[in-house]
Amino acid sequence: MSPRLCKECVLRLKPYIPGKPIEEVQREYGLTDIVKLASNENPLGASPKAIEAMKKACDNVALYPDGSCFTLRNALASHLGVQPDYLSFGAGSDELIREIGNVFLEEGDCVIQSDPTFSQYEGAATSNNCTCCMVPLHEDFSYDVDALIDQFNEHTKLVFIANPNNPTGNMLPHKDAERILDALPERAILVLDEAYYEYIERSDYPNGLKWVLEGRNVILLRTFSKIYGLAGLRLGYAIARPELISLIERIRLPFNVGSIAQVAAIASLQDQDQVIKSRMMNSDGKNYFYSQFDRLGLKYVPSEANFVWVDVGQDSKQVFVELLKRGVIIRTGDVFGWPTHIRISTGLPQDNERCIKALEEVLGSISSKG
Ligand SMILES: Cc1ncc(COP(=O)(O)O)c(C=O)c1O
Helix, strand or coil: CCCCCCCHHHHHCCCCCCCCCHHHHHHHHCCCCCEECCCCCCCCCCCHHHHHHHHHHHHHCCCCCCCCCHHHHHHHHHHHCCCHHHEEEECHHHHHHHHHHHHHCCCCCEEEEEECCCCHHHHHHHCCCCEEEEEECCCCCCCCHHHHHHCCCCCEEEEEEECCCCCCCCCCCHHHHHHHHHHCCCCCEEEEECCCHHHCCCCCCCCHHHHHHCCCCEEEEEECCCCCCCHHHCCEEEECCHHHHHHHHHHCCCCCCCHHHHHHHHHHHCCHHHHHHHHHHHHHHHHHHHHHHHHHCCEEECCCCCEEEEECCCCHHHHHHHHHHCCEECEECHHHCCCCEEEEECCCHHHHHHHHHHHHHHHHHHHHHC
């Protein structure tokens, strides 16, 4: 047997399974007209102002970007109402999740998360040779706050909460997040992953910024990938008190955010009309899905994000393949441990309609065969 070359924990890392790219479906199924409702992207795309800014920035790509993201940092700081040293930027919030693991986790530490949730928290634990304690959600997919708190002990270092959660879309309200924060062991940090923050319409969403400004052990993660429609550029950020941010900055690679991403983000912040339009379209899309799932008798979780988690009562992989044949890409629940669920991102109104038509057809044909 050949000797192991890598660290043992690397062998335990589970490769990320992304949503299927449109090009792959085009190649495999010979289709041209494809709707991707699989990766929680913004179907309206980036702001036209961001696209204009990106085109101009192309002239300067021979130069390294500003590693400190000075202009973006100041623009975002004033948008959020924090000082610039409360921010750290990453190549997507994915990079920040991994950086946070690398900065704060030592062997023997434990990461706590819910199950199912976004896969990268476990990756941060495993890549640092730490254990990841997975606490099942309630039967209705809401967070089990008591069970999470029950797991806290002297080994607890990072507690990750996706809010709203991916893949289920449900939200942890302020009072529950506060209970978790108040119960947090002294040496632990609560990471609130707010990737879908701008889609929130409920008023009881946690005011994480308040806790950050109070100096609590809280890190907020947000991204330009979702409502800002810049997923392809890779840009996310962390908000935390400067002492925590300066630790993340120590580990950050020098030029981790490209110059085009920086100007696009600045222009996007200046186009809040696009954000409002996107939020409204998402809200309409979710309401349409709910009405159709009710009509089809499918159980779903009301969502605060831009996707809906629905039980199709059939093998989701089979449903996935049948939908692909009809040019519709969704995510299967089996990767999250729920084999009869699927996750559907909201799209343009005509895409949502096409998805429901295809789903109805597919579920009818599977049940008539089976
Ligand atoms: C909860 C959650 N956190 C983080 C991310 C990663 O986003 P980014 O594109 O900023 O890396 C996602 C992406 O789907 C997500 O759902």
